[in-house]
Amino acid sequence: MQEQTSYHISNLIYKSVTETISKLEQQELNRWLSQGNNQEFYNQILSKKELLNTKEIYKAAKKQTVFNKVKKKIDQKNHENIIRLKLYKTLKYAAIVILFISGSVIFYNSNFNEEVSTQEALEHIKPGYQKATLVLADGTEIDLESKSDTIIASDKITTIQNTNNGLVYNSVDSNYPEENPKYNTLFVPNGGIYQIQLPDGTKVWLNSASSLKYPEKFTGDTRIVELDGEAYFEVTKSKKQFIVQTNKCSVAVLGTHFNVSSYEDESSFTSTLVEGKIKLANALEKQTVILSPNEHATFKQNAPNFQIKSVDTEVYTAWKDGKFYFEQERLEQILTKMGRWYNVQINFEDPELKNETFTGVAYKNEPIDYLLNLICKTTKVKYKITKDSESNFYEVSISNS
Amino acid sequence: MSLNFENLIHNLKEGDSQAYKVLFDTFYESLYAFAFHYVKDHYAAEEIVVNIMLTIWEKRRTLDPNKNIKSYLYTSVKNASFDYLKKRNKTTSLNLETKDLTFTNFEQRIIKEETHRLILQALESLPKKCRQVFEMCCIENLKYKEVAETLNISINTVKSQRARAIEILKMQLKEEHLFLFILNNITIKN
Numbered sequence: 001m002q003e004q005t006s007y008h009i010s011n012l013i014y015k016s017v018t019e020t021i022s023k024l025e026q027q028e029l030n031r032w033l034s035q036g037n038n039q040e041f042y043n044q045i046l047s048k049k050e051l052l053n054t055k056e057i058y059k060a061a062k063k064q065t066v067f068n069k070v071k072k073k074i075d076q077k078n079h080e081n082i083i084r085l086k087l088y089k090t091l092k093y094a095a096i097v098i099l100f101i102s103g104s105v106i107f108y109n110s111n112f113n114e115e116v117s118t119q120e121a122l123e124h125i126k127p128g129y130q131k132a133t134l135v136l137a138d139g140t141e142i143d144l145e146s147k148s149d150t151i152i153a154s155d156k157i158t159t160i161q162n163t164n165n166g167l168v169y170n171s172v173d174s175n176y177p178e179e180n181p182k183y184n185t186l187f188v189p190n191g192g193i194y195q196i197q198l199p200d201g202t203k204v205w206l207n208s209a210s211s212l213k214y215p216e217k218f219t220g221d222t223r224i225v226e227l228d229g230e231a232y233f234e235v236t237k238s239k240k241q242f243i244v245q246t247n248k249c250s251v252a253v254l255g256t257h258f259n260v261s262s263y264e265d266e267s268s269f270t271s272t273l274v275e276g277k278i279k280l281a282n283a284l285e286k287q288t289v290i291l292s293p294n295e296h297a298t299f300k301q302n303a304p305n306f307q308i309k310s311v312d313t314e315v316y317t318a319w320k321d322g323k324f325y326f327e328q329e330r331l332e333q334i335l336t337k338m339g340r341w342y343n344v345q346i347n348f349e350d351p352e353l354k355n356e357t358f359t360g361v362a363y364k365n366e367p368i369d370y371l372l373n374l375i376c377k378t379t380k381v382k383y384k385i386t387k388d389s390e391s392n393f394y395e396v397s398i399s400n401s
Numbered sequence: 402m403s404l405n406f407e408n409l410i411h412n413l414k415e416g417d418s419q420a421y422k423v424l425f426d427t428f429y430e431s432l433y434a435f436a437f438h439y440v441k442d443h444y445a446a447e448e449i450v451v452n453i454m455l456t457i458w459e460k461r462r463t464l465d466p467n468k469n470i471k472s473y474l475y476t477s478v479k480n481a482s483f484d485y486l487k488k489r490n491k492t493t494s495l496n497l498e499t500k501d502l503t504f505t506n507f508e509q510r511i512i513k514e515e516t517h518r519l520i521l522q523a524l525e526s527l528p529k530k531c532r533q534v535f536e537m538c539c540i541e542n543l544k545y546k547e548v549a550e551t552l553n554i555s556i557n558t559v560k561s562q563r564a565r566a567i568e569i570l571k572m573q574l575k576e577e578h579l580f581l582f583i584l585n586n587i588t589i590k591n
Contacts, residue, residue, distance in 0.1 A: 006509075020570050041509060070458075
């Protein structure tokens, strides 16, 4: 008899006893009963003696008492992990949050913080998902999370459709007389990620705490978009140059796949090229550089030149496929990314720890402690989660183990 | 209790303590009885099952919806019980006499525990009067008249309470069906 069958037979016997069995099931049970000593076995396990005996054992098992013990043990184990974490309420515009963070770290580190168990933290700290806000040219704000699969705006020039996968722009009439383009802005908050298809077919994945400004229709000789934060571009080939402007540098391309990260609260700009060719220029256009596939350029605001190295592009683009991918990355950068995704604040008790490095991959839909535990196993840090009792913000605090 | 498949697994994986409690409440007693059958010691049986339940919590993220959670639970309890016996027999004398040889077969043992679990949990869920009548009719196999006399009620009351019990259990079965399906389908990788 296969073990799997045992569970099935149990169900049949239960149903026959409680007279809830169907005819077909009864036939099946009868077949089983006719085999070997099954009938005898059946009578035996259903005997009053056996059932009462089991009932006594159940009583002795003291389910509720033991469950409380188990619960205590689990809580203790969680406590041993010593974690601190602070979760920020989702603010509408992540960019604003980012500006606050540096100042508020000091404030929230005061005595308001109470340490919370991992379990409590995990119930409140959830990975991000697809959410974003679109601001139309006339200032109308549209919450994209609640409007799935709808055409959210349409005029003679363009229709904007919110699909499950993101936002799609379609040019309605390419011969429509060109006028001054209307600009839309897509904001993705902490814990969000969003995909958008621009009117020229270019696909953009916008990472957490990022915004992208673009025209409803590309007019003129160039296609220009403005980025704050991180985005992955798959630019549709065209004679018109596609330009990504950030506050630090710009990227000019004809048709390629590349990643750009330029957060306002970070001092560096980085760009990674997956295929094709791109031209980078710093803000004053004093420095330009051309990247080849698998090259990664960094520009630091106080440094004179772009730094270029060959990389595994997967490290820099895994985020758009729902993964964290770190290769010898500094903890400061890793935790900044985690903070954006899980919407928590990060605090290094010892600033030296920011320079520890970590290599590893994790799916972004894992709970926050998965990656934190992974990091703690391979580096000399431990973490704690705390919650500000007044604001209900969570903070991850990293210290020496 | 309304449960749906995706939610329970999802919640358990995410660390939802409520989903964990459902699992514990459903299986703790029968696993305890299963362990007790082998180890014949209340403390040892409790320790064995508690450890396995703790492992479930720790490994919750690796729960695989495509495998059988019951199978994982019973097999783990059996293995842990045997380990316990091996250790104990090293320190005391080898005493196989303590083993109950009535159900030596693992599969039969599981049928017994699972059947008892289902019946006892079903009884537990019935209203008190219903439960008494149903227990006497269906489990002790007493005649309506005997039940009526014992409980000092009319034969018609016995019949109607019995019918009511079956009705309740049928309703539950619709949910239980879903529930069993859920539990059948959660298990642990490795």
